[in-house]
Amino acid sequence: xxxxxxxxxxxxxLGWRRMFPWLHLMRVPGIAARxxxxxxxxxxxxxxxxxxxxxxxxxxxxxxxxxxxxxxxWDQVFFEAVSPNxxxxxWLQILAGFSYSAYFWNLTLTLLVHMISGLIxxxxxxxxxxxxxxxxxxxxxxxxxxKFPSVGLSFLFPSLLIFxxxxxxxxxxxxxxxxxxxxxxxxxxxxxAMLLFFMMIVFTLGVMLGWPLIIASLMIEDGDGxxxxxxxxxxxRSRLISIFFFFTICMIFGILIQTVIGxxxxxxxxxxxxxxxxxxxxxxxxxxxxxHATFSEGAGGFQNLWKTLWVCAVDGFLRxxxxxxVVGVYILARxxxxxxxxxxxxxxxxxxxxx
Numbered sequence: 001x002x003x004x005x006x007x008x009x010x011x012x013x014l015g016w017r018r019m020f021p022w023l024h025l026m027r028v029p030g031i032a033a034r035x036x037x038x039x040x041x042x043x044x045x046x047x048x049x050x051x052x053x054x055x056x057x058x059x060x061x062x063x064x065x066x067x068x069x070x071x072x073x074w075d076q077v078f079f080e081a082v083s084p085n086x087x088x089x090x091w092l093q094i095l096a097g098f099s100y101s102a103y104f105w106n107l108t109l110t111l112l113v114h115m116i117s118g119l120i121x122x123x124x125x126x127x128x129x130x131x132x133x134x135x136x137x138x139x140x141x142x143x144x145x146x147k148f149p150s151v152g153l154s155f156l157f158p159s160l161l162i163f164x165x166x167x168x169x170x171x172x173x174x175x176x177x178x179x180x181x182x183x184x185x186x187x188x189x190x191x192x193a194m195l196l197f198f199m200m201i202v203f204t205l206g207v208m209l210g211w212p213l214i215i216a217s218l219m220i221e222d223g224d225g226x227x228x229x230x231x232x233x234x235x236x237r238s239r240l241i242s243i244f245f246f247f248t249i250c251m252i253f254g255i256l257i258q259t260v261i262g263x264x265x266x267x268x269x270x271x272x273x274x275x276x277x278x279x280x281x282x283x284x285x286x287x288x289x290x291x292h293a294t295f296s297e298g299a300g301g302f303q304n305l306w307k308t309l310w311v312c313a314v315d316g317f318l319r320x321x322x323x324x325x326v327v328g329v330y331i332l333a334r335x336x337x338x339x340x341x342x343x344x345x346x347x348x349x350x351x352x353x354x355x
Contacts, residue, residue, distance in 0.1 A: 041316030153225030
């Protein structure tokens, strides 16, 4: 007599995630801490620091904020956490002529680093969120460069709409230059111009906040720039409050993790510098000043190098954490709006035919 088949019992955490899909966001820290994703964040952080160092060297500006200064200023930590959005905002301001800065090329390079690193991380994080298996880092890098032209295409459509709204508003205001009746026409059209510029500003803010979802869509879905733009716009339009709420919760938790790591790093450095001072006989101030030394000044350059690499690793975690949070929010918004299962990853290497 055959035994009755045993009933499959679902683990508790899987059951809770199935009932409350947004609990998947609790996986963000673990996915962001994966070695391939951390490596991409580390490289991105190193490139960003290098860009800032060259900028300060060329312009003769002040030195970069130290690790201690950075993680004792909460506003600075917040701006670092959402650096892709902040950089895009200032870049748009300069491009639209609302402000001027000699650092426009710095912002452009910084934005490119954010986009390319975001493409790579979104590819790997998307696979881990959906299939639970990581994709090859090399293939993710190649696909990110292949998809990069689609990023420009996805920004083309909102840019045209923004310029169209701004152009109509400008035309309404320009009617005041019509001889004799211009002020009357301009006064009548002041209300429509106000509405047009209000719509333009709201739409621009939406693009500024939601453009990372376009990056996630390109690396998770098997679509083009127009598909990524339309999906992201639809998700923001229909799930704006939930997207903003859960992303904010994720980033607050990430900032707390980053702050704890920063404090532990400072304690480690302080203890190690005191130990070096006791063993070498140098004053603690001289040992601490090695943080700014170069190899041309002697062996103290190694201490500067190792601490710089450490800062890049810690800061790289925050870069990775940001994009993993974006992927998690995108996948859950996709499930909420389009009812696409959270286990579906459309750009799947295993499903692609081999040549």
